[in-house]
Amino acid sequence: MTTTSCAPLAGKTALVTGSTSGIGLGVARALAKAGADIVLNGFGDAEGAVAQIEALGVRAIHHGADMSRPGEIEAMVAFAAERFGGVDILVNNAGIQFVAPIEDFPAERWDAVIAINLNATFHAMRAALPAMRARGWGRVINIASVHGVVASAGKSAYVAAKHGVIGLTKVAALETARSGITVNAICPGWVLTPLVQQQIDDLARREGLAPDEASVRLLGEKQPSARFVTPEQIGELAVFLCSGAASEMRGAELKIDGGWTAQ
Ligand code: NAD
Numbered sequence: 001m002t003t004t005s006c007a008p009l010a011g012k013t014a015l016v017t018g019s020t021s022g023i024g025l026g027v028a029r030a031l032a033k034a035g036a037d038i039v040l041n042g043f044g045d046a047e048g049a050v051a052q053i054e055a056l057g058v059r060a061i062h063h064g065a066d067m068s069r070p071g072e073i074e075a076m077v078a079f080a081a082e083r084f085g086g087v088d089i090l091v092n093n094a095g096i097q098f099v100a101p102i103e104d105f106p107a108e109r110w111d112a113v114i115a116i117n118l119n120a121t122f123h124a125m126r127a128a129l130p131a132m133r134a135r136g137w138g139r140v141i142n143i144a145s146v147h148g149v150v151a152s153a154g155k156s157a158y159v160a161a162k163h164g165v166i167g168l169t170k171v172a173a174l175e176t177a178r179s180g181i182t183v184n185a186i187c188p189g190w191v192l193t194p195l196v197q198q199q200i201d202d203l204a205r206r207e208g209l210a211p212d213e214a215s216v217r218l219l220g221e222k223q224p225s226a227r228f229v230t231p232e233q234i235g236e237l238a239v240f241l242c243s244g245a246a247s248e249m250r251g252a253e254l255k256i257d258g259g260w261t262a263q
Pocket of ligand 1: 017019094116144146192
């Protein structure tokens, strides 16, 4: 077996936003196992995340850009170019959640959810696409959500942002359709990460449930499989999107949701 077939993404650099935990870290690990060097980002344990990726035999660095600030996003893409020669694979993953009915939703939380979950995807693509075009190859993978295609009460900002991400993905796919760049969205159902753990804890507190009971209730409400999707499964899907087999997948919204949106 040649090195190329073992490490199909060797020589590529992937920038994964919000990759110090959860899905972002899972995607970064899968891309690293496929041979890509990784630029990590996020507010969690940066050193731990860098060490985990380096242990997979590739190069890793962290940039602490706040994804709600366009200037910092541009600086991060420039940093990736300077340190690793450019961004070949961009995974827009950073995201936050806030749950409240519209009439009680703090305006500043609305702005933050839209800024990090939607606007950041635009700013990062805007900064990364020119170099991908110059090289004639690129992959943009936007981590949307089932909430990009269906809604849940209490999640106005998140649902609006994720529907926006899917629309933006389609526009970017059309604008790059005659190039070697593809742009697609992954739409996960429930994945057990810090973002969801917080919702489980809130449910347990509200209903006086044990943590396990709250998890079962959360899954039971929406996800027919009654199992969490894993960050590793999403990572493998991202690796597939970087393959030659996926080179004519453009503007897709790929659901990986235990049947959530089949209902
Ligand atoms: P998480 O909380 O584990 O990870 C979020 C990451 O984003 C962390 O690294 C955090 O530090 C980073 N982050 C948050 N605000 C940031 C900011 N302003 N600037 C830079 N980094 C920031 O959450 P997760 O569940 O892994 O979520 C990752 C993505 O997957 C999000 O876009 C989320 O909407 C999406 N998603 C999650 C689920 C799920 O069930 N967990 C389902 C569908 C979609």
